[in-house]
Amino acid sequence: MMSNSPTFLSRLTRSPVAHDAATATETRAAFGDLAPELAGLLSATAGCSPFLRDLMTREGVWLREALSAVPEAAFDRLLADLAAVPSEQLSDALRLAKRRAALFTALCDLGGVWPLEQVTGALTRLADMAVDLSIRTGVAEEIRRGRLPGATPDDAADGAGMVALAMGKMGAGELNYSSDIDLVCLFDETRYKGVEQEARQSFIRVTRRMTALLSDLTAGGYVFRTDLRLRPDAAVTPVCLSMAAAEAYYESVGRTWERAAYIKARPCGGDLAAGNRFLRTLVPFVWRKHLDFAAIQDAHDMRLRIREHRQLNRALAVEGHDMKLGQGGIREIEFFTQTRQLIAGGRDASLRDRTTVGGLRALAAQRWIPQDVCEELVTLYRAHREVEHRLQMVQDAQTHTMPASAEGVARIAAFCGMEEGAFRTGLLDRLSRTDRLTEGFFAPGAAEEPLPDLSESARSIVEGWSSYPALRSDRAQQIFRRLRPAFLTRLSRAANADEALVALDGFLRGLPAGVQIFSLFEANPALIDLIIDIAATSPDLARYLSRNAAVLDGVIGGSFFAPWPGVGALVEDGAARMAEAADYEGKLDAARRWMKEWHFRIGVHHLRGLVDAFEAAKNYADLAEAVIAAVWPLVVAEVARKHGPMPGRGAVVLGMGSLGAARLNAGSDLDLIVIYDAAGAEASDGPRPLAVRPYYARLTQALVTALTAPMAEGKLYEVDMRLRPSGRQGPVATALESFRSYQETEAWTWEHLALTRARPLAGEMSLRAEIEDFRRGLLHAKGQGAGVRADVAAMRTRLQAAKPAKGLWEAKNGPGRIMDIELMAETAALIAASPARGVEAQLRAGGKASVLSDSDQQTLTDGYRLLWRVQAATRLITEGTLDPATMGEGARAFVLRETGEADADALTARIEQVAGLAARVIDAHLGEVEDGETHHAD
CATH class of the missing domain: 3.30.460.10 (Beta Polymerase, domain 2)
Incomplete structure (x- = not known):
């Protein structure tokens, strides 16, 4: 027709x-x-x-x-x-x-x-x-x-x-x-x-x-x-x-x-x-910034209260069934949709559709519900609404209830253009399907499993949980009682169950509140496996997680296990998250939440073997670069609001050390320098103008504060600015001409070594290019002096005296270990006048320039790569030094997997071997000095 x-x-x-x-x-x-x-x-x-x-x-x-x-x-x-x-x-x-x-x-x-x-x-x-x-x-x-x-x-x-x-x-x-x-x-x-x-x-x-x-x-x-x-x-x-x-x-x-x-x-x-x-x-009231799984329990409780109040808890039947509030009815689909929207809509504005069908499709598009479930619920919702309309059209009655008589049901069937028997069968089927699709979501884990057998010490720990802050409320206890068997069952499968239980205990003890995160676990049981995995491997990471439980939001946000996006996409993502906040402090807090989610993601990927130590190191460095690139414009705008735009050409943020080399670990701080070019300007032009030097000092301090200040969401990074000219005594921001002059006439050899790893991260593009050109030219000029090797040797002696190795698995300090190899690599790059920043690239440059023989280069590279794997694993597990004799089995298994060694003794022997070989190579190239003097430029 x-x-x-x-x-x-x-x-x-x-x-x-x-x-x-x-x-x-x-x-x-x-x-x-x-x-x-x-x-x-x-x-x-x-x-x-x-x-x-x-x-x-x-x-x-x-x-x-x-x-x-x-x-x-x-x-x-x-x-x-x-x-x-x-x-x-x-x-x-x-x-x-x-x-x-x-x-x-x-x-x-x-x-x-x-x-x-x-x-x-x-x-x-x-x-x-x-x-x-x-x-x-x-x-x-x-x-x-x-x-x-x-x-x-x-x-x-x-x-x-x-x-x-x-x-x-x-x-x-x-x-x-x-x-x-x-x-x-x-x-x-x-x-x-x-x-x-x-x-x-x-x-x-x-x-x-x-x-x-x-x-x-x-x-x-x-x-x-x-x-x-x-x-x-x-x-x-x-x-x-x-x-x-x-x-x-x-x-x-x-x-x-x-x-x-x-x-x-x-x-x-x-x-x-x-x-x-x-x-x-x-x-902010409707759309919470964190994933809000506690809303599931609220919605479930509301459903039960409505059913109880209206006496709807009875066997499913056509006569008298409430199409809106009854089992499998319209409200079930609306609650299902709205609750999912409340859970995630604070983080994803695309989920904030007012309509039921639109909301379901937005949830499916973002993978919060399967596409087939979405389409089935859309079909069921439309069918339910049409029946509801027929009920109301009979007498313009505000009703949602099927007639109580067979004759009344026959009228509604005819109104729907159907034979009565087919109508009844179809309606009951649709109600049952709706109930099946929604009930499991609202009442997860309703049946409480029995507790597994526990040792005396384990039972003592578990009994103590009820006193923790996260379990103070009745509601938190109710949810956790359903979760506890799953936690303990999974713990029993860990390599060392008692050790993992102690770490899990630390996680639970550190939680300030429990309803939200326990609801999160209940709705996403796979997270329990992740928590046990973390607890069994890295008690420090478990404790970090208890203080920053919101980072788990990202795990179920749909892209947690997607490929690494790279710096550009990270900068866009971070800027978008900060843009959602209304004021400066809110934006900085948003940056902290965002950074922690990504930082946690890198750690989990490393812990679970999805990336190795070197991929994780690059990811951590990308993240730090993205944070600086996203926060810098925010800081510049805030200072400009008070004191006017940057006078002259502006400023550049240089990453030094490991950040400059684009290789960080889970615990790295950031070495930064800020260089500006006033270009003849004397002061800023703004509401409260400042002379050039105090302006850029204030701008630099604002950047450091933005990164390091403890706020509601913690801090971003620790920042070290001691690599700037004159160290702690020099101004926090350095004028371009002063930087040039200092490097050419006053800087010590160790400062030229540091410059081998300097990398512009943010700021005015032409100034960034000019600083990089100067860096390359300076390395060419300063690496040729006869005193370079002697200066490095003297510095090496002092470093080893100040920072000796502290354990069998010490990877960073001591002869032939990471700092020693990095020092040799920087020396090779300086002498070879190479712009390379990474350790392996600097060693290769030394080989090409005949500063190092091929075998020496290979020895240092092999040693460094093993030691970096140990160091990266160490920093993910603990802030201290790993002791193979006392560390947990989960942590030991992680380090051994990362290094490819069969057992702790084999790894200890290999560390000693590669460090010894590397130390001998470095000794041969740097030799000994008697006077302990280091030289600065003439």
């Missing part, structure tokens, strides 16, 4: 079956002038719905005209006619529009002319207009009577600062056929300073007048039943309250169900701009 023509008739695809044949025959005769298909639709509809039959009789003339037009145009005309009505005729006009809209949308629905979303969208458009006209009319009357202080007649156009927020199905554009409309009425108190009390009373009168205008039953019927009970603390607050009062309520005592309600909230009448501003202030 479909064609390319857009008329109502050409788009008919279905029809009810007349339940009352006599009424159907009578109606067909009354509309015998219409096309047979249209007359058939009307007669079958009348044979199922006394309400719609009466509307056809009452609005027959208008209906004929509407059915002859394009359906969308007919509905638009209906709204346009309503909008043009004088205020004194508004009550009758609203009721006339509602009757016609009810009839027309029903026929579009029953005939398959409009899909569900277009039907509910049309009903919502009418509700929006009704609310807006009612508010503007009421406000205009208050202004006319002089009861709204300071307002003029023009102010009525935007409700004089009053707004109605559409909640629930109206907010989502999903009004059902006989819906209440849920509204929260607010006013912008900032427009009424000093007269807020009088304004409040005026807006309360407007709200009550609006409610009566929409809800009162007259000879013309009613428009919409209006419910104002979703406002803050409805039992004690007025029907319209200030936005400031509402915001204070949600910030202090707002509950999960209110957060869920505001997913769909939307300004629908009055001052829409003020309403949108208010909703933006609620974003």
Whole structure:
């Protein structure tokens, strides 16, 4: 029956079956002038719905005209006619529009002319207009009577600062056929300073007048039943309250169900701009910055309370089943969708769709639910809503409950165009499928497993958990009781269960609160395996995790195990996360959350063997570079706000040491230098101008503070700036000319060595290039002196005296170990005038320049690579030194896997071997010096 023509008739695809044949025959005769298909639709509809039959009789003339037009145009005309009505005729006009809209949308629905979303969208458009006209009319009357202080007649156009927020199905554009409309009425108190009390009373009168205008039953019927009970603390607050009062309520005592309600909230009448501003202030309340799995338990508890209150906990049956709140009903799908949105929507704004279908599809797109589950729930939701509409169309009743009699069910089956038996079977199947898809999500791990057998010492530890801060609340204890068997069962499989239990105990002891993270574990059991893995390998990382449990958000965020994105993508990601915060401190806290998630990701990937020590080292360095690149513009803008833009060409941040060489470990700090070029400028130009030197000193200190200050989310990095000219005694920021002059005439050989690893990370691009050109030229000039090797030898002697090796698996300090090899590599690069920064590249450069023989180069490279693997593993496990005699089995297994050795003795022997060989090579090249003097440039 479909064609390319857009008329109502050409788009008919279905029809009810007349339940009352006599009424159907009578109606067909009354509309015998219409096309047979249209007359058939009307007669079958009348044979199922006394309400719609009466509307056809009452609005027959208008209906004929509407059915002859394009359906969308007919509905638009209906709204346009309503909008043009004088205020004194508004009550009758609203009721006339509602009757016609009810009839027309029903026929579009029953005939398959409009899909569900277009039907509910049309009903919502009418509700929006009704609310807006009612508010503007009421406000205009208050202004006319002089009861709204300071307002003029023009102010009525935007409700004089009053707004109605559409909640629930109206907010989502999903009004059902006989819906209440849920509204929260607010006013912008900032427009009424000093007269807020009088304004409040005026807006309360407007709200009550609006409610009566929409809800009162007259000879013309009613428009919409209006419910104002979703406002803050409805039992004690007025029907319209200030936005400031509402915001204070949600910030202090707002509950999960209110957060869920505001997913769909939307300004629908009055001052829409003020309403949108208010909703933006609620974003932190609705959309939590961390994944919020505790919302699952809240939603589950709410479901159970609703079922208990309405006595819906009974066997599934067609008669009397509540299609909205009952088992497998509409609310189950809505709760499923909204709860998932609340969990993750704070981190991903793409999930904040107001509609149920849109929300499900957004969740599937971001892999929060499987695509097939999404599509099945969409199909079930639409089918449930159509049945709900048929129930309400019979008598325009606000009901969601199937009839209690077989005859009543037969009517609904006919209204759906189905034979009764097939309707019953299909309905029960859909309800069961909905229940199966949603129930496991809301009630994970409902059955508590028995505890495994525990040793005396283990039982003592487990019994002590109840005293920890994370388990103080009844709710946390309830969730953890369901989790505890899973934790202990997985612990029993660890290489050393007792050792892993002690580490897990440290993790639990350090948690400041438990509901959120325990809910997270319950919804994602694979995280328990990860926690046990971490506890069994790295107690330090487990303790870190207890203090920064929010980093687990990233594990289930969809991309935790994706390939490493690289510096560019990281900078974009970090800048986007910071941009979501409103102020400078908020942006720095956002940077800390973001950095910790990525830092934790690198550690987990290394721990689980997804990357090796060298990949992890590059990832840590990429992350640090991205943090600096993202934070630097933020710091520059903040200083510029106070003191004006950077005078001259600007400044560059140089990474030194391991950061410059792009090889960090889990515990690395950052060696930085800031170099600026005033280019003749004497001071900044801003609200509080500063001379060039204090300006750049303040800018540098602001960068250091941004990176190191302990904030609510901790700190980013420790920063060391001692590699700048003159070390601690020199200014924190160095002028370009001073830097050039110092390096050429005053710097010591060790400072030239440090420059072999310097790398520009952020700042003005041409200045970065100029500094790099200078670095290369300086290395060429300063590496040729006869005293270079003697200077390095003297420095090496002092370093080894100050930092001896501290254990069998010491990788960093001592002869032939990492610092010693790095020193030799830097020396080779300096003598060879090579721009290379990484150890292996510097050693290769030394080989090409005949500073090192091929065998010496290979010996140093082999030793360094083994020692770096040990060092990287060590820093992931502990801040101290690894002792193979006392370390845990999990940690030992990790180090052995990383180094490829069979056991601890073999690794100890190999470390001694490679360090000894490397030390002999370095001894041969640097020799001994007697005077202990080091040289600086002439």
